[in-house]
Amino acid sequence: MAKILFIGDIVGKPGREIIAERLARLRTELGADVVVANAENAAAGSGINGTIAKSLLATGVDVITLGDHVWDQRGWDDEIDDFTRVCRPANLPESNPGRDHVIIDVKGFRLAVFTVLGRTFMGLKADCPFLTADAMLKKLEGQADGFLVEIHAEATSEKIALGWHLDGRAVAVLGTHTHVPTADAAVLPKGTGFLCDAGMTGPYASVLGREIEPVLGRFLDGMPRRFEVAEGDVRISGALVDYDVAKKRAVKVELVTVRRASGR
């Protein structure tokens, strides 16, 4: 059995801090063999940089994935190629820097991890996530024993459709981007684990990780404001996938939530 802990979008300093404080213990408590985390919001709520990537990798994250905020921090496009355990979304134009997947050894099982961006209500120019996922599976055949596919998308329908599309062909299809964890963790009939959204790792006394007041104000009067990262009710949110390597199917998927002990 391989236990994969997948962590939803790490948001700003509060998200990074709870990872530094709690991930090592959580890993032990859950018996996780590998930790994959989306860190597209790790730097001040938007994007990532080399220093933050290094510190996340040093605090127990094995693989870092990214999303539509991948290029928000200046200079990261020059740094990303130095990181062998970081991948950018696979369906971005090929000319984008960075790897389109990471393969990590999980107790002898070669797990390939990649992300595809959805295209419904999303900003970046991305190829079809369904066809890209098919192409990735084909490209990595023989190099990997299983695939953890992240669907970074707004529309639940697109995420669920990708789950069905890859059922029986992926270890799990796990969603990110909405920052709201969903209650639909399941193993699909052909053995692929699924969760529509793993939620965010960051402050929940917020609007998707940002301070409530300016976001609410923007909705009320439409005037521009700075959306700073909020601070209250910090949680880790993610999914734990139990995968039976011998039977080649996921056995269980569950949502994981960890609240900061101090209740801040």
Ligand SMILES: [Fe+2]
């Ligand atoms: Fe995000």
Ligand SMILES: [Fe+2]
């Ligand atoms: Fe996103």
